Amino acid sequence: MAVRIEDVASLAGVSMKTVSRVLNNEPNVRAQTREKVQAAVAELNYKPHPSARSLAGHRSYLIALLYDNPSPSYLMEIQSGVLDACETHHYGMMLRPLNYSPASDAEFIHTVESLVVHGRPDGLILTPPITDHPTLGKRLAELNVPYACISPRDWSGCIGANLDEVHAASEMTAHLIALGHRRIAHITGHPDHGASGWRLQGYCDALQRAGLRFDPNLVVAGEFSFDSGISAARRLLDLKQPPTAIFSANDDMAAGVINAACERGMVVPRDLSVCGFDDTPMSHQIFPALTTVRQPAREMGCIAATQLLRALRNPESCEMVHVPYTLQLRKSTGPVPNHQKTP
Amino acid sequence: MAVRIEDVASLAGVSMKTVSRVLNNEPNVRAQTREKVQAAVAELNYKPHPSARSLAGHRSYLIALLYDNPSPSYLMEIQSGVLDACETHHYGMMLRPLNYSPASDAEFIHTVESLVVHGRPDGLILTPPITDHPTLGKRLAELNVPYACISPRDWSGCIGANLDEVHAASEMTAHLIALGHRRIAHITGHPDHGASGWRLQGYCDALQRAGLRFDPNLVVAGEFSFDSGISAARRLLDLKQPPTAIFSANDDMAAGVINAACERGMVVPRDLSVCGFDDTPMSHQIFPALTTVRQPAREMGCIAATQLLRALRNPESCEMVHVPYTLQLRKSTGPVPNHQKTP
DNA sequence: GCTCGGCATGGCAGCGCTGCCATGGCTGAT
DNA sequence: ATCAGCCATGGCAGCGCTGCCATGCCGAGC
Structure with missing residues (x-):
């Protein structure tokens, strides 16, 4: 045997x-x-034999995927991608669910340190929002633990994979503008996530490019959850001059928006256009199917792992790889309501 | 260090x-x-040091989770539960995505065998539908590889965790009957999954208990996917006497039903009651929020792993643990439409 | 008193592989 | 012709543990 x-x-x-x-x-x-x-x-x-290799070679042939479950479908995709890369490089993957909080900084760092000491992974893959921890990157560099990031807020000097979210968000907003919308709202994501900033930025960029005035009343803070989407939408729809379109920083909140609209008997997209970001499986299971931005999460997981694995041999040859997004135009966005049209 | x-x-x-x-x-x-x-x-x-332990002790201190991704959220829950159990027993978990097909039997068995030989896990956790493979269990017993099952079709002589799906489905159907529905349809799941049979069985049981006639026209085959839910719903709504309630064997198909109903301008639950099974995160993000059955997947993963880990030391003490389900009554089910009421 | 069995503990080889160093042959500069 | 230096390969210790066996002690039974 x-x-x-x-x-x-x-x-x-x-x-x-x-x-x-x-x-x-x-x-x-x-x-x-x-x-x-x-x-x-x-x-x-x-x-x-992995154990024998590991024992004699002073490394574990294991990389650890660190996450704080933002969304099961996103994570599953990332995980599959990392697994693909591990497979081809004869590495193993260990999973490390963490409770992320930039507030209890010392405790978080300590958790990661003990994970590194006891689990002995040869490298780490960081997923959002852990990528954006204020001091983790520096600490890992001190400990000499290689790591790759997926969609970090700041990618200078960092390897991994990311996506031009600013452009994606701006293109999505431009899509709404092209449909005739002028009062376009944005619901932002959780402030700990870099993505929230980029998506807001893209929204602002598109408004400016189209010569539309930025209206602070039309930007409401969410935190990426379905419930936060509902309450943000309620606030927006209660405005004296409600928006004709809402661009939500992710799909879960967009589902909340559609829910809030349905509650009021509004029909999407006839009375309100809604779009999201992420292309979760849910996004085409709701009615109407959600217009959103697809990011190739599995591919990103695979790329990040490949970069990390390459960095273990030769740290010089590695980089941050930019991957393309795709606009998924579905049924939740449409032309601005007739009676709302402005000349 | x-x-x-x-x-x-x-x-x-x-x-x-x-x-x-x-x-x-x-x-x-x-x-x-x-x-x-x-x-x-x-x-x-x-x-x-895990590798040293493994090398000297002739075991890997690793268990493998075998799956063929039925749903990311379900899998993520199971996985978290298994991870919990591994954590407390100082074991590691390796992930093994597989392409399940009871048809290409020999090839599937061969894949699992090479996984066992090369990955050297001390035991396996099988998830549906892999649990229901016609010959895998026997082969694993021959190879002397311990395994635990989650929700297997046939649990005789098998350890792990399961849930009384027949009762759950019957209770769900009884809920519809209590709301006054008499023409209740069922969309079945993929025939390879044991769950499909149980859920259909529960549906039949409840009808019989209520003295309602079983109408074969009201049972349509689905395959657990959103799209199969849409087409099944279309067929049901096209009937001369359409149902007033549809019990779908999982949430994804139930979302398809709601979609199909919305397409036709029907309002759920006013014109049609819909319910699902699984309580995926999507189920409360769609409009209206879906009435469904929650199974404690994370707990089931944890229990199955714990049983397996215990079986590694003492095969005698292990069993199939039954866990409770919960009906999640939400907004997608309601009283039968007035004009449809039968005396 | 002596033997015997069982319990608590120690000693040491060796799991399967890689790191380090040794070896010997070959090339090209002197 | 000589030799430094490089390349291809081999030899072997040892990574950190556990399995197996040895040891010594103590109390029970004769």
Whole structure:
């Protein structure tokens, strides 16, 4: 049952050490020898014993995914992507749910430190909002623990994957403007998330580009949750001059907006256009199907993990990779109501 | 940085071996010695090196979670529960996404076998629909690989966690009957899932108990997806005598039903009552909020993992644990429409 | 008193692999 | 011709633990 490196070595007619070199892509092996070894590995269907490798090699061949569950579907996508990358690089993934709070700073840092000491991952993948912790990055650099970030607020000197959320949000807002909307509201996300700022920024950019006045009454604070979307929408719809379109910083809040509109007997998009951000599975299961921005989360997970894994060998060659977003135009946005049209 | 068992031993004034015994809860250590060792462990904040343990102990201290993503939110819950149990037992969890298909039997079994050989998990946790594979259980027993199941179709001789879905479905149907509905439809789930059969069974039971005739036209096959819910609903609403309530075997399909109803200008629950099963996060984000059955998935994951971990030490003491469900009565079900009432 | 069995503890090899160093052959500069 | 320096490969200790066996002690039974 258990094939060992010794068996491969004797089949290939070389030493264990040479097999080890081939397996770890180390240099200084003749091409011909390399092939012989690879053939033997394939023939015996050999896979190195992870624990033995780890014990002798002083690393765990494990990377840890740190998260504070913002949304199960998003996380599942990221996780699948990371898993894909781990698979191809013969690494394992460990999952670390954390309670993120930039407030109880010391405690949070301590939790991460003990995770690093005891779980011994070779590197970390940080997901939002953990990416935006004020001091974690610095501390990890001090501890010499490599890490990659997904959608960090500030990506200078940081590897991983991100997406031009400012442009995406601005394009989404432009879509509403193109439909004739002039009173466009925005519900912001949780202030701890970098995404909240970018999406607001994109909204402002698009207004400015179209020559529309920014109206502070039309920007309401949410916190990414469904309930916060409902209450924000109620406030907006109660305005003397309510908006004709609401761009919500994520899908959950957009669902809240649609809910609040339905409560009042409004029909979306006839009476109100609504759009979100993230393209969660829920977004096309609600009625009407939600116009939103899709980010390729799985791909981002895979890219971040790949960058991290590469950084473990050669820290120089790594970078922050920008991935493209896609506008998903569905049924929740439409032309501005007739009676509301301004010349 | 790295505390080793040797350090603990010398601090406690005993041999490495004795420390090892204490750490692994082995018998034949004096209570006093045990305490001394535990104190030393605590003082040094010692955690054994997983790879070294694994290499010397001939086991991996890892359990594998096998799944074929039915729904990200369900899976995320299960996963969190398993992680909880692993945490308390000092085990690790590895994730194994699989492509389930009872058709390509040999290939599936082979995939699982190579996973067992190469990943070396000490045990497996099977989630639906993998739990219902016709031959996997037998094969695992032959290979002597312990496993626990979550909601298996057939739980004889199997450990893990499940829920009385037949009763839950019957109670849900009874709720509709109590609201005055007489023409109640059911959309079934994917035939590969045990859940589909149970939920249909519960539906039938409730009808019978209420003395209502079972009408085969009111049972339509779905496959748990949103789209299959839409098309099933369309077929039902096209009937000469359409149902006044639709019980869908899961939430995604129920969302499809609501969508199809909205398309036709129907108002839920005024014109049609709809209910689902699973209590996904989406279920209270759609309008109207969905009446559904909540299963404590996280708890089930935790219980299944705990049973498995216990089975690793003592296979005798383990069982299939039944967990309670809860009806979530929300806004999508209501009294039967007036003009439809039958005396 | 002596033996015997069981309990508490210790000693040590070795799990399967990699890091480090040694070795020997070959190339190219002198 | 000589030798420094590099490349391809091998040898072996040892990573941190646990399994197995040895040891010594104590109390019960004869």
